[in-house]
Amino acid sequence: xxxxxxxxxxxVTQMGQEVILRCVPISNHLYFYWYRQIxxxxxEFLVSFYNNEISEKSxxxxxxxxxxxxxxxxxxxxxxxxxxxxxxxxFCASSDMGYNExxxxxxxxxxxx
Amino acid sequence: xxxxxxxxxxVSVSEGTPVLLRCNYSSSYSPSLFWYVQHxxxxxxxxxxxxxxxxxxxxxxxxxxxxxxxxxSFHLTxxxxxxxxxxxxxxxVSDYPLVGGSYIPTFGRGTSLIVHP
Numbered sequence: 001x002x003x004x005x006x007x008x009x010x011x012v013t014q015m016g017q018e019v020i021l022r023c024v025p026i027s028n029h030l031y032f033y034w035y036r037q038i039x040x041x042x043x044e045f046l047v048s049f050y051n052n053e054i055s056e057k058s059x060x061x062x063x064x065x066x067x068x069x070x071x072x073x074x075x076x077x078x079x080x081x082x083x084x085x086x087x088x089x090x091f092c093a094s095s096d097m098g099y100n101e102x103x104x105x106x107x108x109x110x111x112x113x
Numbered sequence: 114x115x116x117x118x119x120x121x122x123x124v125s126v127s128e129g130t131p132v133l134l135r136c137n138y139s140s141s142y143s144p145s146l147f148w149y150v151q152h153x154x155x156x157x158x159x160x161x162x163x164x165x166x167x168x169x170x171x172x173x174x175x176x177x178x179x180x181x182x183x184x185x186s187f188h189l190t191x192x193x194x195x196x197x198x199x200x201x202x203x204x205x206v207s208d209y210p211l212v213g214g215s216y217i218p219t220f221g222r223g224t225s226l227i228v229h230p
Contacts, residue, residue, distance in 0.1 A: 004156065035220075043157075043203065043220040056217050091156065101147060102218070104157035 002026045004105035006092050012111045013082055021077045021108045023092030032075045033093040033102060034067065036060070043091065049075065050098070082112045115140045117206045119221035127229045132176075132191040134224045136204030139185060146187045147205040147218065148178055157203065163187065174198070199228045 005024045013019050025032050034046040047057040049067055066078045075094075079086055089109050093102040120135040138144060148160040161172025168180045178189045187204060204221040 006156075042222045045217055045219075048217065093157075101159045101162055103159070104149070106154070106156040 004092055004094055004103050006090075006105035006108050008108060009106065010109045010111070012113065015084055015112055016081050019079050019082055019110065021079075021090050021092075021110070023075045023077070023105055024073050025075055025092065025094030026096075026103055027073070029094035029096050029103070031055075031095045031098050031102075032067075032069070033095075034077045035091040035093065035104075036088040037091065037107075038085075038088040046077070079110075082110075084112050086110060087112045115144065115206050115208045115219050117204050117219055117221040119202075119204050119224050121224050122222065123225045123227060125227040125229065126194045128196055129193050132189070132194045132198065132226065134189040134202050134204075134226065136187045136189065136221060137185055138187060138204070138206040140206055140208050142208050145207045146178075146180060147207070148172065148176070148187075148189050149203045149205060151201040151203065151223075153200075160189070160202075194226075194228045196228050196230065199226055201225050 004026055007022045011019055032049040035043050036046055037043045045058050047061045047067055048055045064080050068076050087110055089107045091107045092105040095102045116139045118137045126132055143165055146163040149157040150160050151157050160176050161170045161178055163170045163180045171177045176189055176191045178187050180187050201223045203223050205218045207218040
């Protein structure tokens with residue numbers, strides 16, 4: 001069964017450093033998403049991406065964040081200068097159509113020291 | 114605007130007894146509603162979804178949910194809990210987008226299901 005994969009599973013970084021979180025969506029999917037879940041809190045939408053551009057983004061997704069689909073398989077989330085409050089689990093998801101259910105990856109736990 | 118409230122942060126049941134996880138939602142339009150499950154160190158897995166067809170929705174692993182518009186509820190049930198059901202459960206609501214775009218879901222805070230032997 002096809003699945004969304006994410007690497008790394010755990011990333012530890014120093015405050016102010018740049019991090020790139022990687023995702024490989026399901027191969028025939030066209031819509032891609034990033035979410036985050038701060039420990040003990042709800043899952044929050046960050047951004048959606050379709051046709052090589054951002055289609056929706058939340059207030060959380062400020063200038064420190066960017067997304068990219070550098071090739072036909074990867075979908076990345078970059079945080080330019082990490083803050084302590086960026087520590088969270090980051091989930092990638094994909095869907096074949098915008099109105100269909102999203103398939104989630106296992107997440108990357110980001111720890112900012 | 115859309116929102117979702119999961120009424121219980123923790124639900125504890127004995128193996129073999131029924132499960133009820135409660136969810137209330139608020140939506141401006143006809144929403145799509147989902148239940149996802151998250152096992153430890155795993156991603157979110159879709160249990161079931163409601164998208165304006167039958168109000169009683171059957172999902173995987175014996176779970177089902179009933180959409181009640183008058184009560185704005187979408188509670189998740191299972192007749193008999195199994196130890197492997199112990200996990201975090203998320204109720205999700207998503208409004209139909211006004212103009213193109215994607216369904217942007219709003220997640221509830223989650224309910225932790227604890228199953229005792």
